[in-house]
Amino acid sequence: MSNFLYLFRGGHDAYQELSQEEKQAHMQVWGEWMGGLKEKGQLLDGLPLAEDGRVVHQRGEMVTNGPFAEGAEVVGGYLIVVANDIDEAVEMSKGCPIFDYDGSYVEVREILSMDGH
Template identity: 85%
Template sequence: MSNFLYLFRGGNDAYDRLSQEEKQAHMQVWGEWMGGLKEKGTLLDGLPLDRDGKVVHKQGTVVTNGPFAEGAEIVGGYLIVSANDLDEAVEISKGCPIFDYDGAFVEVREILSMDGH
């Protein structure tokens, strides 16, 4: 088994247009999906990210407001899941509620160890 990082990108504009009730219902769908992954022992960690942040450049001598990405590319959250391989991690990601919004996608990346194993 390996660990994989899901980076959730995009969908913010469509989500922002929802009513408060629709947002709560959507968060419930996320909770159910993540709860199912946790029950299977697949979900290791994950949280949403604040839209504001800082970008650190040149060994910390330059700090700017960020992130500077187009709306569809802003990372809105992450999960860490356990899967046999990249193909299985991709299959698991297909059930993600982020796909309820146009322009939203999941980047799936294997997490490597520092010792190369």
């Protein structure tokens, strides 16, 4: 078993166009999907990310507002899941509610230990 990181990209603009009731319903879908992963022992952690932040350059000599990315590239949140291999992790990601919005995708990456394994 290995840990995998899901980075959720895009969908922010479409989400902002929803009514408050639609947003609440969509958050409930996220809760149900994540709850299902948790019940199976596949979810370790995960949260949405704030829109704004800072980007640190040159060991802190320069700090800029950001990150600024195009809509489909904006990272809106993450999950850490447990799977047998990347194929299983990809299969698990297919139920993600982010796919309710065009242009959104989940980046699936294995989390390695510091020794590369």
